[in-house]
Structure formats: structure tokens, C-alpha cells
Amino acid sequence: MTPSLVDSRQSIATKPRLGFVGVGWIGRNRLEAIQKSGLAEVTAVADESREACAAVEQIAPGCHYVGSLDEMLFADLDGVVIATPSALHADQAITALEHGLAVFCQKPLARTAAETTRVIDAARAADRLLGVDLSYRNTLGMRRVRDLIQAGALGHVYAADLVFHNAYGPDKPWFFDPRLSGGGCVIDLGVHLVDLALWALGFPRVIGTTSRLYSKGAPLRDRTSQVEDFAEARLDLDGGAVIRLACSWNLPAGRDAVIEVAFYGTGGGAAMRNVNGSFLDFRTERFRGTSREVLSDGHEDWGGRAAVEWSRQLAAGGRFDPAVEHVAEVASALDGIYAGDA
Numbered sequence: 001m002t003p004s005l006v007d008s009r010q011s012i013a014t015k016p017r018l019g020f021v022g023v024g025w026i027g028r029n030r031l032e033a034i035q036k037s038g039l040a041e042v043t044a045v046a047d048e049s050r051e052a053c054a055a056v057e058q059i060a061p062g063c064h065y066v067g068s069l070d071e072m073l074f075a076d077l078d079g080v081v082i083a084t085p086s087a088l089h090a091d092q093a094i095t096a097l098e099h100g101l102a103v104f105c106q107k108p109l110a111r112t113a114a115e116t117t118r119v120i121d122a123a124r125a126a127d128r129l130l131g132v133d134l135s136y137r138n139t140l141g142m143r144r145v146r147d148l149i150q151a152g153a154l155g156h157v158y159a160a161d162l163v164f165h166n167a168y169g170p171d172k173p174w175f176f177d178p179r180l181s182g183g184g185c186v187i188d189l190g191v192h193l194v195d196l197a198l199w200a201l202g203f204p205r206v207i208g209t210t211s212r213l214y215s216k217g218a219p220l221r222d223r224t225s226q227v228e229d230f231a232e233a234r235l236d237l238d239g240g241a242v243i244r245l246a247c248s249w250n251l252p253a254g255r256d257a258v259i260e261v262a263f264y265g266t267g268g269g270a271a272m273r274n275v276n277g278s279f280l281d282f283r284t285e286r287f288r289g290t291s292r293e294v295l296s297d298g299h300e301d302w303g304g305r306a307a308v309e310w311s312r313q314l315a316a317g318g319r320f321d322p323a324v325e326h327v328a329e330v331a332s333a334l335d336g337i338y339a340g341d342a
């Protein structure tokens with residue numbers, strides 16, 4: 001489909017027509033969220049797995065199953081949602097954008113900052129909406145924490161501690177194959193931590209990085225054959241703040257997950273922490289000295305919010321949104337973590 005055909009059809013159709021590439025666990029989840037929102041029409045699905053396709057049949061009856069993204073390019077769509085193994089994202093996103101399609105991609109958008117920049121450049125050149133599922137930004141807790149920081153309520157924020165231990169561990173083999181994953185817990189979980197820290201602080205420049213990466217308890221030696229399953233890193237920011245990060249897979253943490261995002265400033269602190277090892281439920285508190293106040297608590301359905309918001313923007317005729325350029329800064333910080341393992 002040429003960009004001009006997309007343009008003319010979008011002006012008369014209200015609901016964008018979407019294709020989904022990769023409908024495993026998260027693709028199916030985001031498909032359901034978009035379908036439920038009623039903001040877009042799911043018309044095509046591509047997945048290498050028949051079982052994965054069969055599992056979406058009930059959620060999106062009547063949608064068309066195609067063998068690959070390449071076939072999808074000729075299916076008269078406005079946008080594609082990509083949820084394939086991480087190392088495939090960049091090429092698939094660029095292919096779709098160059099065919100005039102908007103893209104909503106799972107994190108990580110790409111494996112490196114250079115690759116991330118290529119995807120963003122393709123979106124800018126095509127003037128197409130590009131969204132990335134940095135989903136934890138959409139928790140009520142993180143929105144409250146960021147609002148406090150941005151309003152100056154915590155004073156000068158000089159320290160942040162962020163932790164994401166997925167003790168349950170990835171349950172699909174591709175996560176452990178660098179050719180498909182692009183890396184281990186840093187690219188999988190560290191991407192959320194770096195994004196949350198920089199996003200909440202207004203994307204200050206990272207001026208220094210140190211890190212340690214491990215695989216099965218020993219220093220990570222070869223990224224082409226191994227992926228890290230534990231990492232800790234320190235990012236020094238322009239303005240003097242320090243961010244400390246730790247993330248892992250299969251750490252013996254005594255619960256499914258430990259997720260914590262805490263900021264400390266001259267005027268107080270605030271933190272979002274998961275409850276009872278949950279990946280989904282958080283309690284968020286504001287700190288004043290030794291006392292604390294709950295900002296949000298309990299279960300909320302936040303996972304599909306970024307996908308729904310992207311659909312809303314697309315339905316409103318949204319084109320390239322420069323806000324996505326910050327994703328390259330996150331990718332650059334991840335490059336630093338991989339390089340900073342001295």
C-alpha cells in the first residue's frame with residue numbers, strides 16, 4: 001500500500017484497520033485491550049504459530065490470518081502492532097513504516113541506540129505514528145510519582161533506586177537466545193527501569209555509566225552466545241543525580257517478582273513497589289522524613305493503556321509524534337550499561 005492510498009482511505013474511515021504481528025502472550029493481551037476499546041478494527045493477524053493464531057480467533061472473530069508481515073503489507077491496513085521476539089522488532093517496524101503504516105511496537109523497539117534511531121528516522125520520514133509499549137509509565141502510581149517530581153514537590157531529586165527482578169523468569173526459550181532476544185534481563189526489564197527513571201525526571205542527559213552483568217552467577221563473557229540474567233548499574237545524570245538499577249531473571253527472591261521504583265529529593269521521596277510479588281499490583285507512597293502517605297494502592301488494569309492510547313491517536317489522524325524520540329535516549333543508556341561492564 002502506498003502512503004497516498006493510506007492517506008485517502010484514512011480520511012473517510014473513522015476506525016483505523018490494524019494488523020497484529022506476533023500474537024503470543026503480550027500480542028494477544030494488547031489485541032484484546034484494543035478490541036475492547038472499540039477504537040480500531042483488528043483485521044489481520046500474522047504469527048508463525050498456528051496455536052497462537054487459534055487463540056486469538058475468539059477475541060477477534062472475522063479477522064484475516066496471513067503468513068507473515070510481508071503479506072500483511074498488502075492487506076489494506078492503517079497500522080501494525082508488533083509483539084514478536086525482541087530482536088525482530090526493528091526490522092519489522094521499519095518495513096511497516098516504509099510501507100506507510102503506523103506502528104505500535106513492544107519494548108524494546110530495537111537492540112541498540114543506532115538501531116532505535118533507524119526506526120525513529122523511518123517513522124519521521126514516512127510521517128507515521130510510532131508508539132512503543134513502555135507500559136509501566138501507565139500505572140497510576142508512576143503517573144503520580146512523575147507528577148510530584150515534575151511539580152517540584154520532591155525538591156531537587158538527586159537519587160533514584162530502581163529494581164526489577166523477575167524471579168519467575170521468562171517462560172519462552174527465545175528469551176535465552178541472543179539472536180532472537182538481543183540480550184537478557186537488561187534489554188527485557190532494565191529497559192523499563194531506565195525509561196521510568198529518565199521519563200519521570202524529564203529525560204536528563206546520562207553522563208556516566210558503570211555496570212556489572214552476570215550469567216548464572218559468573219560475569220557475562222560473550223554476548224553472542226550468552227544473555228545476562230543479573231545486572232546492576234549506576235547512571236550519573238547531568239545535574240548531579242545518580243540512578244541505581246538492578247534487574248534479573250530467576251533470582252531466588254522468594255516471590256515471583258520484586259519491582260521498585262523510588263526517587264529521593266531535597267523535599268521528600270516517593271516510591272512505587274509491587275505488592276506480594278505481583279507483576280501487576282502496586283502500592284505507591286510519598287515520603288516525608290520518616291513518615292509516609294499512600295498515593296495509590298491495589299489492582300488496576302493498566303497493561304493495555306499505551307496500546308489503547310496509540311489507537312486513539314491513530315484514530316484521530318495522528319502522524320509522527322516526536323515524543324517517541326526519547327526512546328533513543330533510553331536505548332543509548334542501555335548501550336552504556338552493556339558497554340560499562342568493566
Ligand SMILES: NC(=O)c1ccc[n+]([C@@H]2O[C@H](COP(=O)([O-])OP(=O)(O)OC[C@H]3O[C@@H](n4cnc5c(N)ncnc54)[C@H](O)[C@@H]3O)[C@@H](O)[C@H]2O)c1
Nearest residue numbers: 022023024025026047048049052083084086106133135172
Ligand atoms: N510492554 C511490556 O511490558 C511487555 C511485557 C511482556 C512482553 N513484552 C515484549 O513483547 C514481545 C513478545 O513477548 P511475549 O512474551 O508475548 O512472547 P511470545 O513468545 O509469547 O510471543 C511472540 C510471538 O511471536 C511469534 N513470532 C515469532 N517470530 C515471528 C515472525 N517472524 N512473524 C510473526 N510472528 C512471529 C511467535 O510464534 C509468538 O507467538 C517481546 O519483545 C517482549 O519483550 C513487553
